[in-house]
Amino acid sequence: MKVYLNYMSMIRRIDRDSPIPYYYQLKQILTEEIESGRYRPGDRLPGENELCESFDVSRTVVRQALNELENEGWLRRRKGRGTFVAPRKVSESLFQNLTGLYEDVSARGGTLRSKVRRLERVPAPDVVAKELELSKGDPVIVLDRLRFVNEIPWVVVTTYLPYDLCPQLLREDMEEQSLYAVLEQKYGIMISHGRRSVEAVSATAEIARALGIEVGDPILLLRSTSYGEDDRPVEHFIARHRGDLSRFEVNLLRRRNTSGPRGIGGTPTMIVQDYR
Numbered sequence: 081m082k083v084y085l086n087y088m089s090m091i092r093r094i095d096r097d098s099p100i101p102y103y104y105q106l107k108q109i110l111t112e113e114i115e116s117g118r119y120r121p122g123d124r125l126p127g128e129n130e131l132c133e134s135f136d137v138s139r140t141v142v143r144q145a146l147n148e149l150e151n152e153g154w155l156r157r158r159k160g161r162g163t164f165v166a167p168r169k170v171s172e173s174l175f176q177n178l179t180g181l182y183e184d185v186s187a188r189g190g191t192l193r194s195k196v197r198r199l200e201r202v203p204a205p206d207v208v209a210k211e212l213e214l215s216k217g218d219p220v221i222v223l224d225r226l227r228f229v230n231e232i233p234w235v236v237v238t239t240y241l242p243y244d245l246c247p248q249l250l251r252e253d254m255e256e257q258s259l260y261a262v263l264e265q266k267y268g269i270m271i272s273h274g275r276r277s278v279e280a281v282s283a284t285a286e287i288a289r290a291l292g293i294e295v296g297d298p299i300l301l302l303r304s305t306s307y308g309e310d311d312r313p314v315e316h317f318i319a320r321h322r323g324d325l326s327r328f329e330v331n332l333l334r335r336r337n338t339s340g341p342r343g344i345g346g347t348p349t350m351i352v353q354d355y356r
Contacts, residue, residue, distance in 0.1 A: 212242055233292050
């Protein structure tokens with residue numbers, strides 16, 4: 081490892097005549113090494129002492145560079161284990177097109193698979209019954225999946241659907257299929273629009289075990305209700321998404337209110353992508 085770093089420092093050194101701070105130069109060098117693929121997700125970076133020696137900088141410079149790279153999501157630091165290149169985050173489009181995680185990952189050349197933890201008919205819980213406009217205790221299908229992106233546990237999704245809408249779903253193999261594709265292509269159920277909310281919460285012990293993270297680590301909690309073309313609720317889901325691997329791209333529309341002062345009133349619109 082030290083031989084490699086000495087070679088790397090020969091082709092890209094800290095420019096001591098530059099007005100750019102040393103820590104920032106080191107940060108850029110390491111970023112380029114990651115982007116070029118010399119360091120891949122999961123690779124362990126050399127220790128602070130090695131970096132100090134290879135680039136002839138102080139420990140303060142190294143620590144500031146590593147701290148910023150960690151804050152920006154390039155690195156993950158584990159106490160007692162070292163500093164590792166973080167998995168690249170999947171960009172989720174928070175926009176009006178209701179494509180799912182399956183389509184989103186496939187479009188980027190990645191792989192997605194699901195581990196079905198639960199698929200059965202149950203009485204609708206109170207909150208679910210309200211969201212799906214059912215009576216308390218009406219039958220619903222619950223589909224609970226742990227989803228992997230490029231074999232990394234990414235998100236736990238619990239989905240509820242009215243039982244009378246698609247009872248055959250209980251016989252489907254949902255390990256590899258997109259739920260929305262099954263609903264549309266096999267059962268003629270077309271999703272038209274939906275309502276989403278996103279909030280940051282801490283991982284419980286059960287979710288931490290499933291996602292391979294620490295208890296209390298940040299996750300993104302998504303709640304969603306989607307509707308068919310006839311405005312009937314089709315599904316309600318709760319997704320618990322790893323915060324260290326996810327990035328959301330939000331498209332906002334400012335609607336101008338011509339009746340307001342100088343015609344500049346308005347509310348940004350944000351619609352969250354579902355996780356099918």
